[in-house]
Amino acid sequence: MTPDSPLTEQLGDIERALRAELSQAQNEDALEDVRVRFLGRSGEITAVRRTIGKLPAGERPGAGRIINDAVAEYETLFERRREELAREALEERLRQAIDVTFPGIPPLVGSIHPIRRTMDDLLAYFERRGFAVVVGPEIESDYNNFDALNIPPDHPAREGLDSFYLRPDLVLRTHTSPMQIRVMQRNPPPLAIVVPGRVYRRDALDARHLYAFHQIEGLLVAPGVHLGHLKGALTGMCREVFGPQQSVRFRPSFFPFTEPSAEVDTTCPACGGAGCRTCGGSGWIELGGAGMVHPSVLREVGYDPDVVNGWAFGVGIERVAFTRHGMDDIRAFVENDPAVLEQLA
């Protein structure tokens, strides 16, 4: 078999035709069409292979090799065209995608969540006055959450309707007050602590209620502590957060773990006390509960109520943040809508 034999000529013709077709093929599908026509089972190369049978036996192996070499060459041509097409496609995409004159997208800058910021502000006020910040578990024994706080087993607050029980003796804490017990059990008086944290109640979710929310608990135990100190501390706290014009009022109330007990209100910052939609016309915003620590609670942790007494308060952080930002739906704090949170930043 010589270079100018009919076979090499034939293969040369096929290669020229193939190159022409490849240069026309503009995508992977067109390329596959060409492959089927040239290299497929009924393609041109198969037709050429069939002619080997007509050659004298001695020439057949040589002819087979020449055909195989040609096929390898064709494969290379296919591969090159495929790479070329991929490169062109990429360049086309880049041409469409990159406009270097287009203004960039500024990175999103996060901010501290309004609940966290309000919590930090409230804590800072008490930290500057020597209160220690302590945190505790959200899963509490019903002893710490209820019994030790003078809430007997038949108290309505203990019903499953109000609390999330994990086991008969374990509950998602319904307030931060169990930390009063934990801290007093481990430390002798005097002590002054604030406890920030999440608490859980089985409230129906609405514009004013969440079933997981945050409180800050305050506890001061020392000889000679009285309600005047408590009112002073809460007034200072409100002035820190809402401004120097704030007043605080106590309304008589009942909590099993304080005696006397009070609901704590502060001047409505939206109207300055004149009455508006935010405060329902009363001029006051309710922040939480407070009172003098019940002697039974002091006795329960081994303190002598004849020697020391104390006050405690629990303030809803959502309530403070909600009022601070003049919001009308408390759920905005937990819906994680960046557009809303950005406005509160």
Ligand SMILES: [Zn+2]
């Ligand atoms: Zn108001």
